[in-house]
Amino acid sequence: MSSVKDWAAPNPITENRGGLIGKGVERYEGRLKVTGSAPYAYEVEAPSRPAIGYMATASIAKGRITRIDTTAAEASPGVLLVWTHLNVPAQAPRGTRANPRSQRPSNPALAGDRIENFGQTVAFVVADTFENARAAANLIEIEYAAEQGVVDFVASFDQADQPPGEEDVHIGDFPAAFAAAPVTVDETYESPVQNHVQMEPCATTAWWDGDKVTVHTSIQMVKGGQHALAETLAIPSDHVHLLTRYIGGGFGGKGQAYDDLILSALAARALGQPVKLAYTRQQMFHGTIHRPAVSMRVRLGAQPDGRLTAFAVEAITHCARNAIFTEHAANFSRNLYAAPNRLTGHRLVKMDLPGAGPMRAPGEAPGMLSLECAMDELAEKLGLDPIELRIRNEPDVDPETGKPFSVRQLVQCMRDGATRFGWERRNPKPGQVRDGRWLVGMGMAAAIRGNFLLPAKAGVRIDADGTITLRQGMTDIGTGTYTILAQITAETMGVPMEQVKVEMGDSNFPPAPGSGGQFGAATAGSAAYEAGMNLRKALTALAVGDPNSPLYGGPAEYVTFENGNIAIENRSETLAALVARAAPDGVYVEGSISPAADARDYSQHTYGAHFAEVGVDTVTGEVRMRKMFGVFAAGRILNAKTARSQITGGMIWGVGTALTESNVVDARYGSFINQDMAGYLVPAHADIVDLDAIFLDEADDKANPMGIKGVGELGICGAGAAVANAIYNATGVRLRDYPMTPEKVLEGMLAVGL
Amino acid sequence: MKTTITVNGTARTLDVDSRTTLLDALREHIGLIGSKKGCDHGQCGACTVLVNGARINSCLSLLAMHDGDQVTTIEGLGTAENLHPVQQAFLENDAFQCGYCTPGQICSAVGMLQEAADGWPSQVMEDVAAMVDLSEAEIRERMSGNICRCSAYPQIVAAIRSVAGDAA
Ligand code: FES
Numbered sequence: 032m033s034s035v036k037d038w039a040a041p042n043p044i045t046e047n048r049g050g051l052i053g054k055g056v057e058r059y060e061g062r063l064k065v066t067g068s069a070p071y072a073y074e075v076e077a078p079s080r081p082a083i084g085y086m087a088t089a090s091i092a093k094g095r096i097t098r099i100d101t102t103a104a105e106a107s108p109g110v111l112l113v114w115t116h117l118n119v120p121a122q123a124p125r126g127t128r129a130n131p132r133s134q135r136p137s138n139p140a141l142a143g144d145r146i147e148n149f150g151q152t153v154a155f156v157v158a159d160t161f162e163n164a165r166a167a168a169n170l171i172e173i174e175y176a177a178e179q180g181v182v183d184f185v186a187s188f189d190q191a192d193q194p195p196g197e198e199d200v201h202i203g204d205f206p207a208a209f210a211a212a213p214v215t216v217d218e219t220y221e222s223p224v225q226n227h228v229q230m231e232p233c234a235t236t237a238w239w240d241g242d243k244v245t246v247h248t249s250i251q252m253v254k255g256g257q258h259a260l261a262e263t264l265a266i267p268s269d270h271v272h273l274l275t276r277y278i279g280g281g282f283g284g285k286g287q288a289y290d291d292l293i294l295s296a297l298a299a300r301a302l303g304q305p306v307k308l309a310y311t312r313q314q315m316f317h318g319t320i321h322r323p324a325v326s327m328r329v330r331l332g333a334q335p336d337g338r339l340t341a342f343a344v345e346a347i348t349h350c351a352r353n354a355i356f357t358e359h360a361a362n363f364s365r366n367l368y369a370a371p372n373r374l375t376g377h378r379l380v381k382m383d384l385p386g387a388g389p390m391r392a393p394g395e396a397p398g399m400l401s402l403e404c405a406m407d408e409l410a411e412k413l414g415l416d417p418i419e420l421r422i423r424n425e426p427d428v429d430p431e432t433g434k435p436f437s438v439r440q441l442v443q444c445m446r447d448g449a450t451r452f453g454w455e456r457r458n459p460k461p462g463q464v465r466d467g468r469w470l471v472g473m474g475m476a477a478a479i480r481g482n483f484l485l486p487a488k489a490g491v492r493i494d495a496d497g498t499i500t501l502r503q504g505m506t507d508i509g510t511g512t513y514t515i516l517a518q519i520t521a522e523t524m525g526v527p528m529e530q531v532k533v534e535m536g537d538s539n540f541p542p543a544p545g546s547g548g549q550f551g552a553a554t555a556g557s558a559a560y561e562a563g564m565n566l567r568k569a570l571t572a573l574a575v576g577d578p579n580s581p582l583y584g585g586p587a588e589y590v591t592f593e594n595g596n597i598a599i600e601n602r603s604e605t606l607a608a609l610v611a612r613a614a615p616d617g618v619y620v621e622g623s624i625s626p627a628a629d630a631r632d633y634s635q636h637t638y639g640a641h642f643a644e645v646g647v648d649t650v651t652g653e654v655r656m657r658k659m660f661g662v663f664a665a666g667r668i669l670n671a672k673t674a675r676s677q678i679t680g681g682m683i684w685g686v687g688t689a690l691t692e693s694n695v696v697d698a699r700y701g702s703f704i705n706q707d708m709a710g711y712l713v714p715a716h717a718d719i720v721d722l723d724a725i726f727l728d729e730a731d732d733k734a735n736p737m738g739i740k741g742v743g744e745l746g747i748c749g750a751g752a753a754v755a756n757a758i759y760n761a762t763g764v765r766l767r768d769y770p771m772t773p774e775k776v777l778e779g780m781l782a783v784g785l
Numbered sequence: 786m787k788t789t790i791t792v793n794g795t796a797r798t799l800d801v802d803s804r805t806t807l808l809d810a811l812r813e814h815i816g817l818i819g820s821k822k823g824c825d826h827g828q829c830g831a832c833t834v835l836v837n838g839a840r841i842n843s844c845l846s847l848l849a850m851h852d853g854d855q856v857t858t859i860e861g862l863g864t865a866e867n868l869h870p871v872q873q874a875f876l877e878n879d880a881f882q883c884g885y886c887t888p889g890q891i892c893s894a895v896g897m898l899q900e901a902a903d904g905w906p907s908q909v910m911e912d913v914a915a916m917v918d919l920s921e922a923e924i925r926e927r928m929s930g931n932i933c934r935c936s937a938y939p940q941i942v943a944a945i946r947s948v949a950g951d952a953a
């Protein structure tokens with residue numbers, strides 16, 4: 032951490048003279064996207080027509096390949112190569128990191144005869160066309176010696192261990208306080224395996240030029256992908272040029288490199304021609320990561336006035352045996368409500384399922400499904416409004432660490448949301464409101480998501496025509512990164528948006544950590560801001576030192592940048608004129624950001640409140656959304672349009688979580704039974720009715736120089752719980768097993784005599 | 786086998802594998818990358834194009850079935866400098882994020898607006914013989930074959946409504 036910085040001082044972003052910060056400008060790359068001319072990884076123009084790859088995958092969860100026969104595949108029309116573990120070119124063993132600075136270790140494909148999960152790649156075909164490659168892959172004969180794997184999560188809790196390097200957090204004496212509490216809740220909530228279902232399946236196009244490879248791939252982390260490929264192929268990382276300009280959704284699932292990257296690069300080298308490879312939709316479910324199932328036990332002990340005295344949130348989750356990952360589903364609860372006696376922690380079951388990993392708001396997204404329902408249950412037992420219960424447990428300082436909050440508007444979000452949503456219409460007694468065959472109810476939940484700043488760099492140049500180009504090894508997975516970086520750069524430099532270009536997704540550009548963990552905008556944006564500030568300094572020096580500039584002689588501290596001009600009071604010239612005259616080759620500078628001491632000294636989060644109204648069909652048990660509204664506080668908002676889209680998108684993910692999304696494990700094969708978009712149900716148009724969100728005014732000067740925070744994940748946090756609470760309010764049926772499908776709702780209604 | 790189709794006004798004769806879908810013919814053989822492959826199984830709508838004016842999932846259709854057909858893809862609707870009104874509305878309403886479902890949503894919306902104008906009924910109409918009133922519920926119902934995992938649904942419906950309103 033660097034020393035304390037004066038991030039509270041006025042700067043071009045906080046002054047916002049051009050008015051670009053916060054403005055809902057249309058997406059920078061929007062015209063390319065609405066005309067279908069943005070090339071995604073599988074669609075880029077290669078130096079020559081790419082050959083096409085297709086993967087064959089394992090049909091068991093665990094065991095060994097005993098026989099693999101590729102004779103027919105090799106003889107099939109158009110086939111250029113067929114690889115299995117027996118003949119794939121040499122790769123570094125898994126986990127190798129020849130360069131200690133690599134952000135990712137090697138991750139070889141077809142690495143051996145062992146099968147570690149259903150859907151593992153076991154053979155790879157390249158042919159002249161997609162049709163020939165797919166047909167040949169289907170001709171490969173494979174026999175296995177299957178072994179019994181651990182694939183049933185709920186049946187394996189006895190194998191749950193403390194995640195490596197972690198301890199439970201005990202504060203005060205939870206058991207004693209819970210035993211003494213006059214009002215208690217002790218319930219367990221289950222959420223299933225979920226899948227990202229990014230609309231664009233993972234894909235790579237690769238080609239070589241001598242000993243250097245160029246890959247266009249669909250990945251959220253530029254450096255991570257570059258290093259993973261370099262380590263796997265045992266080549267220097269600067270021999271890998273990785274590009275990822277347009278990404279058809281990520282949501283955490285494209286944070287790592289998969290077999291498409293490795294195999295297309297290897298095959299392009301072997302064949303001496305470009306090769307491209309995409310996962311099929313079905314392969315995405317097993318060949319890439321998922322959100323693991325979580326079982327959460329929540330114990331709350333309260334005084335009659337609602338004050339929590341005992342608070343425990345414990346999560347059991349799972350990951351693949353060879354890819355340790357913990358869904359930190361209890362972490363958020365450490366910062367949310369005050370209570371003197373606390374217990375939080377995680378247990379992890381290692382299983383023989385495909386790899387578990389981050390999916391939009393890892394931790395919070397499944398975690399909040401439990402506590403935010405438990406608070407609803409407690410409110411009812413206490414006869415308190417759920418908002419009032421939360422207000423009575425609002426902490427003054429971070430309840431676990433005692434650190435001050437940088438800024439915390441949770442209560443304001445709940446109050447504002449209640450008014451705008453019409454919370455007073457809610458009948459606190461469940462099962463009372465009928466609309467024909469429908470029972471109608473309302474629920475709410477709080478939202479919290481941590482805020483992070485990671486180290487990042489950015490480069491910015493100005494050319495003689497005045498064009499300012501920002502370059503960064505950053506990605507835009509649909510989040511709006513191109514657009515906000517353009518706004519930050521234009522506002523910092525005092526130029527109109529049309530004068531700014533943004534180039535990203537290239538491993539040759541100054542590195543940024545990529546998109547993930549809701550840190551993208553703050554991290555990449557702050558580096559872009561610092562680069563812009565450095566460019567201002569360079570241009571100021573250029574102008575006051577140039578006898579031909581009207582600014583000659585300064586004073587430098589009075590220089591302003593506005594309307595495309597550099598000026599000292601009424602002495603001014605355009606940036607283009609200055610650069611064309613004084614630096615005709617242009618000026619290039621870089622800027623960087625790293626977390627400051629504030630990140631350590633303050634508890635920093637984004638907050639919100641969700642309100643949902645549902646109708647429950649008393650005949651079928653189907654739940655239909657009627658209205659959903661959210662109020663959020665997430666620092667200074669850079670773009671009103673794209674930020675709202677991020678948040679409403681997250682809220683809709685919450686609806687899917689509550690009602691439909693679940694990957695069901697087939698215990699016979701360790702596979703997901705529903706492995707396509709007809710079986711794994713994400714929300715569709717008809718599912719989303721009257722859904723909107725607003726932001727409260729905020730700036731967090733402890734977060735970064737611009738006072739901004741992330742918004743990409745906040746919207747899903749708590750959203751599903753608000754829907755679940757609305758189902759309870761509608762029916763009086765308390766379900767604790769997500770998703771709340773018609774079968775479960777109907778069964779619950781029958782049980783209470785509805 | 787040889788198939789002749791007209792794509793965005795230009796006649797093309799392709800001699801490709803008979804297993805080639807219309808979607809792959811467009812993307813891999815004609816070089817029109819705007820139509821997207823999200824599932825290849827008719828489950829997502831990313832591949833939606835207009836065939837003789839009607840929207841279809843081009844992944845579920847073989848090229849060979851379209852001899853003589855008129856195909857309109859996203860590239861045939863408008864250009865960056867001269868957007869189709871639906872494209873313009875998507876841009877203004879921020880009706881997309883990653884953009885991967887977007888060409889399919891836009892082609893689907895264009896087809897849907899024509900269906901509504903032609904009086905095709907839908908499941909949510911109370912009187913299927915009535916004039917179609919493109920309410921939000923009506924648009925949601927008619928667009929539900931196009932998944933957007935970024936979940937830009939409120940913005941997409943707003944975009945389509947703005948165009949439907951202009952047309953009315
Ligand atoms: S790609 Fe055709 S419907 Fe999904």
Ligand code: FES
Binds near residue numbers: 509882883886932934
């Ligand atoms: S914009 Fe990403 S799937 Fe619709």
